[in-house]
Amino acid sequence: MTGELSPIDKAKFVAAKQAADMVEDGMRVGLGTGSTAAWLVRHLGDRVRDEGLRIKGVPTSLRTAQLARQVGIEVITLDQAGTLNITIDGADEFDGNLNLIKGGGGALLHEKIVAAASEEVVVIADAAKEVGTLGAFPLPIEVIPFGWTTTQMLVEELLVSADVMGRRITLRMNNGKPFVTDEGNHILDLHLSRIGNARQLAMALNQMPGVVENGLFVDLCDKVIIGYSDGRVETRDINEGTVSQDRIDLVENDNLFSDI
Ligand code: 5RP
Numbered sequence: 001m002t003g004e005l006s007p008i009d010k011a012k013f014v015a016a017k018q019a020a021d022m023v024e025d026g027m028r029v030g031l032g033t034g035s036t037a038a039w040l041v042r043h044l045g046d047r048v049r050d051e052g053l054r055i056k057g058v059p060t061s062l063r064t065a066q067l068a069r070q071v072g073i074e075v076i077t078l079d080q081a082g083t084l085n086i087t088i089d090g091a092d093e094f095d096g097n098l099n100l101i102k103g104g105g106g107a108l109l110h111e112k113i114v115a116a117a118s119e120e121v122v123v124i125a126d127a128a129k130e131v132g133t134l135g136a137f138p139l140p141i142e143v144i145p146f147g148w149t150t151t152q153m154l155v156e157e158l159l160v161s162a163d164v165m166g167r168r169i170t171l172r173m174n175n176g177k178p179f180v181t182d183e184g185n186h187i188l189d190l191h192l193s194r195i196g197n198a199r200q201l202a203m204a205l206n207q208m209p210g211v212v213e214n215g216l217f218v219d220l221c222d223k224v225i226i227g228y229s230d231g232r233v234e235t236r237d238i239n240e241g242t243v244s245q246d247r248i249d250l251v252e253n254d255n256l257f258s259d260i
Pocket of ligand 1: 032035036089092101106107111205
């Protein structure tokens with residue numbers, strides 16, 4: 001069945017499998033959002049069913065919560081969990097310091113809160129997500145619907161003096177209507193091409209009235225697991241300064257693929 005996966009899905013599959021194997025019995029686990037994180041949830045569901053792994057999952061979106069329940073993971077709220085042992089999530093971009101752009105799936109607000117509540121944050125990604133400098137992927141910011149055009153104008157003014165290359169801003173749409181996040185907000189995508197100082201921009205954006213959160217994750221990620229379509233996985237640990245290589249068998253497993 002894995003033979004039917006595209007090379008990019010194989011890469012996501014193996015990165016997610018490696019991360020799922022880091023999860024231990026009894027852990028409270030932050031569950032990310034997106035196609036790579038969905039593989040993680042399926043792998044964890046597999047371990048719950050086959051090994052009797054007992055974990056409590058805190059999903060970062062309604063769709064991740066739905067999938068987690070489907071595959072048999074016990075779902076709790078972040079308030080019930082308090083702190084988390086580990087969060088595993090995807091990313092739209094990561095750089096050499098493991099700073100990230102997230103929010104391509106529109107879940108950046110919950111993802112950032114869950115990451116901040118975690119002892120360890122692990123990003124799972126295919127190699128195409130690695131960049132020298134963040135910014136090629138449009139930076140999502142979550143804004144409240146009230147006065148969002150005013151918020152956009154304020155952000156445009158902010159960008160004039162920011163260390164970025166592009167300044168175009170678009171309102172994210174879904175089926176002809178503004179996209180609505182799980183918190184009922186909208187997303188503005190900032191087409192910046194290159195972000196010279198991610199930390200500074202992240203702080204400045206969050207000071208704008210109307211901006212709830214931005215998709216720059218600075219100093220939040222501890223490890224990145226990069227998957228390749230041939231089964232190779234590379235784990236980089238920013239705290240230890242280590243890089244390790246491994247290989248995952250792309251084994252056929254009908255349970256994992258039943259909901260695709
Ligand atoms: C959702 C996210 C995702 O992690 C990010 O968009 C990556 O998604 P995918 O794994 O589908 O490439 O930040 O808000």
